[in-house]
Amino acid sequence: MAPFSLLLVGGTPSRLVSLSAVDVLIVAVYFVAVLGIGFYLKGHAQTGEGFFLAGRQMTAWVAGLSFVSANLGALELMGWAASAYQYGILATHWYWIGAIPAMLFLGLVMMPFYYISKTHSVPGYLQLRYGEQARGLAAVMFGFMTLLMSGIDMFSMALVLRVVLGWDIHFSIWVSAITVAVYVGLGGLLSAIFNEVVQFVLIWLGALLIPILGLVETGGWNGVVARIHHNLPGQDFTHLWRTVGSFTDNPMGINWIGVVFGLGFVISFGYWTTDFLVVQRLLSAKDVRSAKMAPIIGSAFKMMVPFIVILPGLLGLAVLPFKLVGQSQAVATGAHSYNEVLPLMLARYCGPGLLGLGITALIAGFMSGMAGNISAFSTVWTYDIYRAFIRKQAPDQHYVSMGRWCTVLGVLVSIGTAYLVMQFLSIMDYVQALFSFFIAPLFGTVLLGMLWKRATAAAGFWGLLAGTVSSISMWLWVRMDPAALRYVALSPHAKPMAENMFRGLWCWIVCVAVTVVVSLATKPKPVEALTGLVYGCTELPSEGHLPLYQRPVFWACGVGAVFVVLNIIFW
Amino acid sequence: MRDAGLIPIWFFVGALLLIYGVLILAAGLYALVSPPEHPLVLANLHAGIWWGILLIALGLFYFFHFAPWRDKS
Numbered sequence: 354m355a356p357f358s359l360l361l362v363g364g365t366p367s368r369l370v371s372l373s374a375v376d377v378l379i380v381a382v383y384f385v386a387v388l389g390i391g392f393y394l395k396g397h398a399q400t401g402e403g404f405f406l407a408g409r410q411m412t413a414w415v416a417g418l419s420f421v422s423a424n425l426g427a428l429e430l431m432g433w434a435a436s437a438y439q440y441g442i443l444a445t446h447w448y449w450i451g452a453i454p455a456m457l458f459l460g461l462v463m464m465p466f467y468y469i470s471k472t473h474s475v476p477g478y479l480q481l482r483y484g485e486q487a488r489g490l491a492a493v494m495f496g497f498m499t500l501l502m503s504g505i506d507m508f509s510m511a512l513v514l515r516v517v518l519g520w521d522i523h524f525s526i527w528v529s530a531i532t533v534a535v536y537v538g539l540g541g542l543l544s545a546i547f548n549e550v551v552q553f554v555l556i557w558l559g560a561l562l563i564p565i566l567g568l569v570e571t572g573g574w575n576g577v578v579a580r581i582h583h584n585l586p587g588q589d590f591t592h593l594w595r596t597v598g599s600f601t602d603n604p605m606g607i608n609w610i611g612v613v614f615g616l617g618f619v620i621s622f623g624y625w626t627t628d629f630l631v632v633q634r635l636l637s638a639k640d641v642r643s644a645k646m647a648p649i650i651g652s653a654f655k656m657m658v659p660f661i662v663i664l665p666g667l668l669g670l671a672v673l674p675f676k677l678v679g680q681s682q683a684v685a686t687g688a689h690s691y692n693e694v695l696p697l698m699l700a701r702y703c704g705p706g707l708l709g710l711g712i713t714a715l716i717a718g719f720m721s722g723m724a725g726n727i728s729a730f731s732t733v734w735t736y737d738i739y740r741a742f743i744r745k746q747a748p749d750q751h752y753v754s755m756g757r758w759c760t761v762l763g764v765l766v767s768i769g770t771a772y773l774v775m776q777f778l779s780i781m782d783y784v785q786a787l788f789s790f791f792i793a794p795l796f797g798t799v800l801l802g803m804l805w806k807r808a809t810a811a812a813g814f815w816g817l818l819a820g821t822v823s824s825i826s827m828w829l830w831v832r833m834d835p836a837a838l839r840y841v842a843l844s845p846h847a848k849p850m851a852e853n854m855f856r857g858l859w860c861w862i863v864c865v866a867v868t869v870v871v872s873l874a875t876k877p878k879p880v881e882a883l884t885g886l887v888y889g890c891t892e893l894p895s896e897g898h899l900p901l902y903q904r905p906v907f908w909a910c911g912v913g914a915v916f917v918v919l920n921i922i923f924w
Numbered sequence: 925m926r927d928a929g930l931i932p933i934w935f936f937v938g939a940l941l942l943i944y945g946v947l948i949l950a951a952g953l954y955a956l957v958s959p960p961e962h963p964l965v966l967a968n969l970h971a972g973i974w975w976g977i978l979l980i981a982l983g984l985f986y987f988f989h990f991a992p993w994r995d996k997s
Contacts, residue, residue, distance in 0.1 A: 373951075375947055375948075375950070375951045378947060379944060379947055379948075382940070382944070382947075383940075386936065386939075386940050390936060393931070394930075397930055410930075415933060546933075547933050547936065550937065551933070551936060551937055551940060554937050554940075554941070555940075558941070558944075558979065562971055562975060566965075566966050566969070566971060569966060569969070570965060570966060672965075701964065701965050702964060702965055702966060702971065703964070703971070704951070704952075704955055704960070704964050704971075704972055705951040705954075705955065705972070706948035706949075706950070706951030706952060706972050706976070707948060707951075707952075707971060707972050707975060709947075709948075710944060710948060
């Protein structure tokens, strides 16, 4: 979900900050802590449930923080801070309408089915609901994508560390790769979750000083707005919805239909409810109520993330004495690019010690992204490809060993990907696009599978395939003929951001339409085979005996109310 | 998570915050007695000192509240 233009940051010639001895010590302590946690947790990850699902013993808080943290990587932080500098507060849509409704829906509607079905993965759910074909398609695509994404995380971390600190790119790749391989290989998902929670705390405590000191310097939010208006007269960088009435009124070139239905519904719901990288964290919860509460807790924290990501970007517009420019211009002129706004703000306010904490937060974010991809890949490979199609009957211990080995193998492939990306930077754009091809239609397949008992096995497979193929076709169409964007996004004024939103919407509609048509033409599963998988065929645990404040729906309403109020305040 | 004989994650978080708090506070105090040649914006607020104290306070709470030895007592 991060804007990948960040990855082109490598063109900038000199380092942005220099670390003192205490900063280096803080970074070193982080690596020691991460490895120490991995070694400690090895003893708790000896079974399949322990290694791949953290023993299903996480509290709602730990699962929820891990869930939101798996998405809160350094690319996310630096990329959206850069977008905030470039586009203003519009970037907040990716944190609020592009996340909160989907997370609440996941908690209240979808988690009970994921959890009660006892699946190990999202492809595993597809197997239970639709059969092996749909599972195989989803597992292969997901496995392929996660390794590529992990390699990109690795490369981008090395690149950012080179630009920000001047570190050698090969040193960064190998140190981060070995560290991730050791702690995920030893402790599995449990280790990944522990480190994600640590990373979450570090990111907040490492980045929180920037908005606090920025608001002190500017005299509060009104001061930020006044300075931005002074620096950029005639442009609106501080309103969320006022400028999305048409494509031409905002710098992103998007409109409210794309934001609400493309981003807010299809892309967001697709990512948050079916991407196994994040859903896996919730499957580790200790019971159904914790599994439902976890994404609701996560959504509350997600709603606050703009404070440490978007606000620093806006503060950059308000207080930096020079203007940041686009990447190509930065490379040509030696100026600072948008992508450097977060490190620049860090260097503006944070001295020795605090700077080390901020850099550690960035490194933790990168490593957590890699670890999340690797642990999800390990599970999907072992359960949904190896056990499903290669070796069906083997002792549990065999699959745990396979999980450990494929963690190491996954890291090695990721290193290969990182070096491949180093040679061909454009690969990153393609990978980001490939990921989006698959996520939106998968949401259609999973949603119909959970809510419509008439959906059939053949429909699940063909709907998913048709949605994916239609997404790829639209993407190729626009690449070959950029003028085609006006048809995909329904406007000649649309820009690439709008293309992603509308392409997601169309391919989701194709997936749903094909699934419905094929379902009506094929024989459905008997109702008794859908128990635990589909709404109306599953007895969901009652929460009527719980006091109001312990019910997930109560907290979901609270988060939803704050979400509405925030959108009105920044309308 | 205490039920499974696992040390709570919050204990590790507390230990890390405690170490970081001490290091950042020390760096902040050093900057107070020996100011850098080119001070940062808002250096007069000495953010390192009060942020270090905050980390130490949070670290102490989590470290002792979730300490594994408390289960045995």
